[in-house]
Amino acid sequence: MPTRNTFVFGIGGTGARIVRSLTMLLAAGTKLNDTNKIIPIIIDVDADNADTSRALAALKTYKYIRSHGYSNTEEIRDGFFNANLNTLSSITNENDYSEGLDDSFQLQFENLEKSFIEYLDPRGELVGDINMDLLEALYDNSSHDDPNTELNLKLNQGFKGNPNIGSVVFNNLSNTKEFKFVLKSIGENDRIFIVSSIFGGTGSSGFPQLVKLLQQEEKLRGNKYGALTVMPYFNVTDDSKSAINSDMFNSKTEAALSYYLKYLNGKINCFYQLWDRPLKQYENKQGGIEQKNSAHLIELIGATAIIDFVNKPDGNFASKGQTQYFDFGIKKEDQVIDIRHFYPNTAKTVMEPLTLLTYAMKVYLETIPDMRNEAFFKELDLGDKIPNNAFYQNLTAFLSIHYKNWLVEMSGNERTFQPFNLTQDLNALVREKPIEVKKVLGIVTKPGISEAFLKTELGKLEDELKKSIPDQDKRFFKLLNRISMECYKKLEALPSMI
Amino acid sequence: MFEFLYELLCGQNPDPIFASDIYPFVGLFTLVFAFVFTLVFYIVLGRSKPIWDKTIHWVITMIILLIIAFGFAYNHAQTVTEEEENSFFYTFAMVNTLYAFIYYILFSILLKRFSIFAKRTPF
Incomplete structure (x- = not known):
């Protein structure tokens, strides 16, 4: 049994969105080598950020499904939701110092329900003081009443693209009980991965601070560190009332990269960088429940960086003090990307599991509910369980x-990622690779993935699985895995470019 | 055994040929036929494809079996006794149909667990 854990810190909105994509890849059954648990920790001061909320909800649902879809004694090596994606508090059994820790994927800051100046000077002692002059020289306070000026920004709404504020607040991360627990619970073989964007406020300031805080601990200096920095891949609309201005994205990126080069070089073993020409202009939302950006291909690719880092054998890292840099490329520049655009390794490790999960999704949501009269449906008591059982x-x-929704959002975003025809039948599901339906004299001789095929296979598989899996829910979960594999056999192989 | 079963419901027939020839042959034939019908329904078809596995199919299969059981009993009694008409033939055929029904139910209970697609048919 592998004992290595990987702690994945997702900082800010982009960090949360990439963790969301990672959740989808792991749900699809992407394999992780020699890994016990993946512990995603989302760090976002914007408590109501919709991107963060969605990522947290997906993680919570993932955790529930995995814990109920497999038995506790089983060693889970493959299949949907096979990776042990778990909360920080799940490592309680191994360590005793997690008292009072929430069973949450989020790391909570305290005392952020105030403006930046109130955070720095909670008792108002600096009024008229020379230090206030210094603060006003460093931070914008041009209009005292404007909540968008730097000193007046409400911190629980995020740093709104101001890393100079974020770096101050992130210094206090080390005082949270969750972070203290993180420091204690990272073992010597565990790996650490940090995801952030470079062009906003939370991610760009949080990333270097987090590295600094982690490596202040002597015992954590020998661990393997990976980081993904996402450079601008979208713009936001101009809004004079907003503190976020995408004209500043590139200059912020340049400044942050210079800083990283100077202060982080050699401290991170694997540095993954992603960028795309911004094609999409999102609505300028400063945070909160309104910041709900559609999923983007870049975020999926970002999640593959985490998989790559987790699966890298120990011997493949550069020697201590050296940083390896990684970019990601696709076969061909296009506006609409599908499975054919990926190189064989990504196709095998990521696109194949996604195809399997998409087959399972269609079968589960669209086909199985209409099979009420089939024996497998009755054997599994699905008529009662699908609407009423929590699993x-x-x-x-x-x-x-x-x-x-994640797939739909990516297929509507720019650059478009459209690997599947979600509204079409199972034979036409995989874009650019329809399963051929053969007819002779108008009679179907090779129907592909037909309803009859699914009924036959579901019945046979359920009968086979019943011998080894007595529990109905766990058997159904395995059945879903197996039926998607039968569908994949009909597809024969993923589409590829000629 | 079959003599006992038929005489239980039909009453005793004065012609000894019923006890010696007709009851054993019709009884065994009906029993084997009921078994073959359930075997085909639950195992042969019920394990290959989900095409003949629902309650309606089970009922149709049973009706065919019952018609055969009735016709065979009536016809065999006519052939062996060489009589054209006899009200006892009708009673005997009806009783045989009832036994065919009972055999079909019993074999269904026995064999349904070995089916794949009909293991919940009809109950």
């Missing part, structure tokens, strides 16, 4: 809300 409710929520 099935979570599975439905994950597939119909989290996973499907």
Whole structure:
């Protein structure tokens, strides 16, 4: 049994969105080598950020499905939701110092329900003091009443693209009980991965601060560190009332990269960088429940960086004090990207599991509910369980809300990622690779993935699995895995470019 | 055994040929036929494809079996006794149909667990 854990810190909105994509890839069954647990820790001061909320909800649902879809004694090596994506508090059994820790994927800051100046000077002691002059020289306070000026920004709404504020607040991260627990619970073989954007406020300031805080601990200096920095891949609309201005994205990126080069070089073993020409202009939302950016291909690719880092054998890292830099490329520049655009390794490790989960999603949501009269449906008591049982409710929520929406959002974003024809039947599901349906004299001789095929396979598989898996829910979960593999056999192989 | 079963419901027939020839042959034939019908329904078809596995299919299969059981009993009694008409033939055929029904139910209970697609048919 592998004992290595990987702690994945997702900082800010982009960090949360990439953790969301990671959740989808792991739900699809992307394999992780020699890894016990993946501990995602989302760090976002913007408590109501919709991107963060969605990522947290997906993680919570993932955790529930995994814990109920497999038995505790089973060693889970493959299949949907096989990776042990878990909360910080799940490592309680191994360590005794987690008292009072929430069972949450989020790391909470304290005392952020105030403006930046109130945070720095809670008792108003600096009024008229020379230090206030210094603060006003460093931070914009041009209009005392304007909540968008730097000193007046409400901190629990995020740093709104101001890393100079974030770096101050992030210094206090080390005082939170969750972070203290993190420091204690990272073992010598564990790996640490930090995801952030470079062009906003929270991620760009949080990343170097987090590295600094972690490596202040002597015992954590020998761990393997990976980081993903996402450079601008979208713009926001101009809004004079907003503190966020995408004209500043490139200059902020340049400044942050110079800083990283100077202060982080050699401290991170694997440095992954992602960038795309911004094609999409999002609405300028400063944070909170309104900041709900659609999922983007870049975030999926960002999640593959985490997989790459987690699966890297120990011997493949550069020697201590050296940083390896990684970029990601696709075969061909296009506006609409599908499975054919990826190189074989990504196709095999990421696109194949996604295809399997998409087959399972369609079968579960669209086909199985119409099979009430089939024996497998009755044997598994699905008529009662699908609407009423918590496991099935979570599975439905994950597939119909989290996973499907994630695919739909990417297919509507720019650059468009459209690997599947979600509205078409199972034979036409994989874009650019329809399963051929053969007819002779108008009679279908090779129907591909037909309803009859699914009924036959579901019945046979359920009968086979019943011998080894007595529990109905766990058997159904395995059945979903197996039926997607049968569908994949009909597809034969993923599409590729000629 | 079959003599006992038929005489239980039909009453005793004065012609000894019923006890010696007709009851054993019709009884065994009906029993084997009921078994073959349930075997085909639950195992042969019920394990290959989900095409003949629902309650309606089970009922149709049973009706065919019952018609055969009735016709065979009536016809065999006519052939062996060489009589054209006899009200006892009708009673005997009806009783045989009832036994065919009972055999079909019993074999269904026995064999349904070995089916894949019909293991919940009809109950």
